Amino acid sequence: MNPLLQQFITDANDILERMGQSLLALEKRPDDEAVIDELFRAVHTLKGNSGLFDIPIFTRVVHAAEDLLDKVRDKALAIDNDLTDELLDSMDFIQRMVEMVEASGRIPEDFTDEADRRIERLKALLPEDLTGETEAEEEWTERVLPPENLAWLARLSDADRAAASEAAGRGALTALRYVPEPECFFKGEDPLLLLRNLPGRTGFVLELLEPYGGAEDTDIYRCNIGIHAVSSAPIAELRDYFRYVPEQVALYPLTAEALETGELPVFTAVNSPQTVPDAVGEAAPRPAAAWYFDPHREPLAAEIVATQRRLLDLPASADQWDGRLQAIGNTLAALFAAHGGPEAVEELKETIAACRREESFLPLAFLLETRLGSEEEQASPAEADVATATATTANGTAPSDPPDGARPADDGIGDGLRGAADSADRASRVLKVPQEKVDRLMDLIGEMVVAKNALPYLASKAEEVYGSRELAREIKAQFAVINRIAEDMQDGIMQVRMLPMSSVFQRFPRLVRDVARQLGKKVRLVLEGEDAEADKHIVESLGDPLIHILRNSLDHGLETPDVRVAAGKPEEGRILVRASQEGDRVLIEIEDDGKGIDPAVIKRKAFEKGLIDEARLESISDTEAIQLVFAPGFSTAETVSSLSGRGVGMDVVKTSLEKIGGQVRLTSERGRGTRIVLTLPLSVAVSNVLMVRMNGQRYGVPMDMVVETVRVPRSEIHVIKDRRVAVLRGRIVPLFGADELLSLPEPPIANGEGEYAVLVARVDGATVGLIVDGFAQTTDVILKPLEGPLAALAGFAGSALLGDGSVLLVLDLKELMHAA
Amino acid sequence: MKSILIIDDASTVRLYHRSLLEEAGFHVDEAVNGIEGVEKALSRTYDLFVVDVNMPKMDGYAFLREIRRRKEIHQSPAVMVSTEAEEKDRQRAFAAGANFYLVKPTKPNELLEVAALMTGGRA
């Protein structure tokens, strides 16, 4: 899978999980804006991410959810149960799509129908159109721009126009377009007062934006006035004057010539470059050889320049004015260098200096006007053509020619991943790694642990075969070093595999909520100790048993609100899930304040199902009786409900916990509630064992001790000083019967050809053979120390629960050999 | 080598942009929100900022305004990348101080070409 898609999937899972949590948090605190923001950002990010891939169905569903959340954020829609349900459902659907993408890299066609239905449903939840209001608001998030022509000048009175002309002769004039926002009166603004006190006011034109029709319901308090004005004050002073309404005012220079002709040179310069006025003409001299950004030939370069031109029309607040100018200048510098060479950059620099002097973007705007457009539209096409071509090839940077390395997004992105993963999460100093990678590392470390065990053989071979004691010693020394490192690595990878309980717990709020709603019960779930950590294998194996326990609590433990109230309990039930660490074990307690377990009912059930006989029924204590829920085949529910009855009972919970070395204890008080305590190891030592058969029983031998398995004919087994030996690969190997070592009644059985199965192992540097009945497969097991009376048994490394539920005793060959 | 700072809270998008730009020979740094972006921009000169809109703590608009306000930061071009293609969104980006606007998902060629043009060459 390409790394980008992988990252997308990792992210998507993460985002969906966060969204789920946020949604549930919102149900409790519907007004928490921080959570709403977080939720919106999450879905927004997911939409953006999905756009990188060709999965339009996915993007559309996420988009619909985003629209809905946008309304929630704008307070046009309130979070309620229905909305939460719909969103949670949609997230499940999105999750399924993520899984499809992960599995097959695409979303199957048959998702389309459901996607469409979902989008319809999400859309149906959108509030009635409030467009009137929102549009008015949106309109005013835009800035007022300079007008497209100077027609308004004609409406100036002759006296004002004369005054303006006279002022223009003395220095630069500024024109302004002021369109107060409709609601401005309610903000205490009086545009007329602003206009009255306008510094350097030399004339103004008022207009009604919409004519008053004389209707009775005319809203006098909605500002309906647009203003054009001329001022002789410096543009900076004007900018400051309008600092409270910057987005409602556009300031633009007005030249004497423009005043005369009524034409706005800035906007007509493309077709009539000769109208460059004197003031800026000096700062922006016409270049000898023209070069242009031709939208046909280099659309992107031309668009960037046109964008900078557009930026120059936007008002900038005083503190950002210089930064904006510089940024525009730096943007253009690169483009000018490519097109016009050093002279062009020099010209650009001078123009920017002129902008600073005049505190106006205008000089730069003029320069850009002369640089936009194709050569056909320009005055001297032949010359321009040559110039453009030269500029392009001379610099070797034809901008329309995509740089090397440009290629489709889904092509192998390659090495980017390492760097991205490295810095992506640098903020939190946490590295997100796909699980398989950790597993792979774990496997490799496991292989290394076994491989290093070849070194002692090599050492003895060096000594015995090649006669070099020196080399043997060195190999042993190296072995010690490698052995220590290998152990550290094993330890290290175990640490990496530690996961917080929260990774399992976070599924619970949703589950409890859904189930409780379905059952018509009220439940408060309290999670504690989510930070407690345990090995990934342990934590992951906990998920299903815990869910099962929770479902049982919800289904059988907690009562419906009316029953609870009648019993004098609070209407809302409470389930506590608490994790804590105790030494090298993790404790997980699941406690509910429900009706508890009735021992009498359990006893009767167990008896009816034949799990206990009549004698036991009489003698069993209440405490013992409730443990019967863990007995295979026991199920307390009269009918198997859709919720907890998944065909498994508490016995499966117990078995699956024991498989990972855990234990379950259950206590219950009638009418007061039930408490289940799980005890689990912090980490698991997964051992690879070879299973051997002996006296109809299976035993395990740790694989890292096994050298080989061979068949040895009875004839080749010799007895030297009442010890059996065989010559294997030219070496004398002592043989031990498994029956002797384990004090078993029957000696090993040879096969039809009179051959014995011999397991050759390396114990304390010596090679020994163990005669058994036969070999079975190898398997990974979680070793558990022997407990109770068995703990006294020597010769066993521990026991392990096998997949089929049987117990495997794993031999400690070292101890057995010493005893022999 | 030209350097680019990507400010985006979505790691997938960062990875995507970073891979493309690094492939083309740019030095690329990342920031997960505007605040981190400003911090990084204070620590070295970047030839281009590639800025997301919606981010926690400090969004793209606030980042741009902050950058444009600060005299100690080299005023490099900024490209705002957004999922929205509407004119009013462009207008907001430009009003905040962006020099160019690209709609997400960015096309690889487009992003690379814009980066090359705005920084003055291929990396």
Next chain:
Amino acid sequence: MPLKLTKKKAELSGDVLVDDAETLFHWLAAHAGGTVVFDRLTHMHTAVLQALAARPGRLKALPDDPFLADCLRQLTSQKQEN
């Protein structure tokens, strides 16, 4: 009182504030033959100007203040009389 209203006449003087705009507007609507006069008018809020613009042709004369006179001339199509 910046805004004095009788059956025949609305008189604006001094600073006419935003709150008076609505009163004036309703008076203009209710008294079709009524006229508006100014007496030492120093300023009127934009909303007051809008009220006058919405019911044009009711001014006997423009105010003395040149700025306000200019505003009213532009928006009420009232010919300059001085």
